[in-house]
Amino acid sequence: MSSIPQDRHYAKSHEWAKPEPDGTVLVGITDYAQGALGDITYVQLPKVGATLAAGAVFGVVESVKAASDLYAPAGGTVVEVNGLLESAPETVNQDPYARGWMLRVRPASPGATGLMDAAAYGATLT
Amino acid sequence: MSALRRTPLYDFHVARGGRMVDFAGWEMPVQYRSILEEHRAVRRAAGLFDVSHMGEVEVRGPGARAFLDTLLTNDVGRLAPGGVLYSPMCEPSGGVVDDLLAYQRGPDDYFLCVNASNIAKDVAWIRDRAATAAADVEIVDVSDAWALLALQGPLAERLLQPLTGAKLGLIRPFQFAEATVAGVLCLASRTGYTGEDGFELYHAPADSVALAEALLAAGAPHGLELCGLGARDSLRLEAGYPLYGHELSAEISPLAAGLGWTVKLGKSADFIGRTALAAEKAAGSPRRVLHFRTGDRRIVRPDSPVCTSDGTVVGRVLSGTLSPILNEAIGSALVSTAFATSPLFVAIRGTEIPLQIVRPPLVPRSGT
Numbered sequence: 001m002s003s004i005p006q007d008r009h010y011a012k013s014h015e016w017a018k019p020e021p022d023g024t025v026l027v028g029i030t031d032y033a034q035g036a037l038g039d040i041t042y043v044q045l046p047k048v049g050a051t052l053a054a055g056a057v058f059g060v061v062e063s064v065k066a067a068s069d070l071y072a073p074a075g076g077t078v079v080e081v082n083g084l085l086e087s088a089p090e091t092v093n094q095d096p097y098a099r100g101w102m103l104r105v106r107p108a109s110p111g112a113t114g115l116m117d118a119a120a121y122g123a124t125l126t
Numbered sequence: 127m128s129a130l131r132r133t134p135l136y137d138f139h140v141a142r143g144g145r146m147v148d149f150a151g152w153e154m155p156v157q158y159r160s161i162l163e164e165h166r167a168v169r170r171a172a173g174l175f176d177v178s179h180m181g182e183v184e185v186r187g188p189g190a191r192a193f194l195d196t197l198l199t200n201d202v203g204r205l206a207p208g209g210v211l212y213s214p215m216c217e218p219s220g221g222v223v224d225d226l227l228a229y230q231r232g233p234d235d236y237f238l239c240v241n242a243s244n245i246a247k248d249v250a251w252i253r254d255r256a257a258t259a260a261a262d263v264e265i266v267d268v269s270d271a272w273a274l275l276a277l278q279g280p281l282a283e284r285l286l287q288p289l290t291g292a293k294l295g296l297i298r299p300f301q302f303a304e305a306t307v308a309g310v311l312c313l314a315s316r317t318g319y320t321g322e323d324g325f326e327l328y329h330a331p332a333d334s335v336a337l338a339e340a341l342l343a344a345g346a347p348h349g350l351e352l353c354g355l356g357a358r359d360s361l362r363l364e365a366g367y368p369l370y371g372h373e374l375s376a377e378i379s380p381l382a383a384g385l386g387w388t389v390k391l392g393k394s395a396d397f398i399g400r401t402a403l404a405a406e407k408a409a410g411s412p413r414r415v416l417h418f419r420t421g422d423r424r425i426v427r428p429d430s431p432v433c434t435s436d437g438t439v440v441g442r443v444l445s446g447t448l449s450p451i452l453n454e455a456i457g458s459a460l461v462s463t464a465f466a467t468s469p470l471f472v473a474i475r476g477t478e479i480p481l482q483i484v485r486p487p488l489v490p491r492s493g494t
């Protein structure tokens with residue numbers, strides 16, 4: 001398995017939240033999650049402007065095998081969604097930590113809560 | 127629950143990244159790198175599948191042909207040595223015990239290739255029917271004596287020919303012949319479950335690793351991929367082939383499944399299920415298996431209700447996947463015949479998705 005980036009936080013449900021210099025947070029799923037799902041065929045994301053509560057379902061990721069809910073690792077307002085995933089959802093398989101990002105969220109309050117750092121997340125996978 | 131069984135290629139699969147899952151009591155690779163990529167490789171070039179879990183049952187003796195013609199709905203009388211026949215095997219009700227390939231090796235010498243999930247049931251059924259009919263046949267479950275590799279795709283013959291002295295061009299679809307492939311004695315059957323040209327190579331389990339390695343080495347430079355059961359399922363669904371337990375079952379007759387061409391009501395043998403199937407044909411099947419595409423990437427999952435525009439449930443989904451070639455969801459559904467030409471819908475997470483009913487194959491065979 002590829003290494004787990006140190007520059008972001010992780011939820012037990014395998015989403016990541018990466019703080020950006022402009023104060024927004026990028027959200028995606030981990031390499032472990034994409035590997036467990038297998039070929040991703042569809043990603044359903046909220047619209048720009050939607051309000052997310054931390055821990056609430058924000059979308060669905062579908063693979064050939066199953067459809068799985070996505071849980072928001074951070075609450076706030078969706079300011080951007082990754083439009084690439086509509087036509088190329090397999091990007092999440094290919095590059096889950098960068099080009100396969102899903103949402104950009106402006107957090108309602110600064111600082112993530114209840115999330116793990118890379119080492120703690122990695123420990124949950126073993 | 128007994129332990130999962132493994133084919134002779136278990137270590138081969140694991141060493142090449144096969145993701146092993148339980149399928150019908152067997153530990154089989156569902157995929158290696160990507161179901162979608164493996165699928166595309168079979169349509170574009172070739173794929174290699176381990177299907178050693180399939181069962182083989184010999185039916186031999188002076189009464190073999192007559193017995194098989196009472197056991198199977200298709201016309202065994204049309205077979206000659208070296209021939210292969212696809213047929214359902216029905217209950218008296220017309221429901222399906224299994225669907226299988228019947229191979230004729232000699233005048234009184236046949237074997238049946240059956241679904242892994244049904245081996246024990248089939249052998250018991252066949253033995254029971256033979257005893258009831260006092261047929262002069264010997265029935266032997268030889269499943270453990272055969273391993274099976276399927277080489278499928280438009281390049282199959284070109285990849286296989288350099289490995290054998292047999293003239294593969296002489297083996298027409300639904301024929302088979304002995305062929306020594308990379309030093310391994312095989313029965314090379316020009317059959318498959320992908321909608322592409324290809325061969326299924328029956329061989330001794332002890333030779334399986336050597337054969338698989340030789341095929342992979344010959345094919346990989348030309349785009350051959352190792353393929354798991356995931357790609358096998360999406361390929362057969364694009365081709366419109368039934369999978370037992372989905373499009374065929376004790377509740378879904380071959381007529382309902384659109385396999386009327388395999389039910390030879392006019393043959394002389396009084397086969398099991400004939401009365402019921404003749405009545406079903408005369409009256410029309412009350413439900414039919416329909417194939418569909420949706421124009422949408424969201425996969426329609428088995429058991430989803432199928433509805434008319436006013437929300438009345440008139441059927442259910444049997445199989446569903448994403449077609450990697452059409453790039454949209456495809457599947458099959460069992461629908462009340464009265465509504466088979468109505469606009470039909472499935473709901474996915476609250477969205478009504480219209481089904482476009484299509485005649486299989488959903489993807490035509492690749493040019494070779």
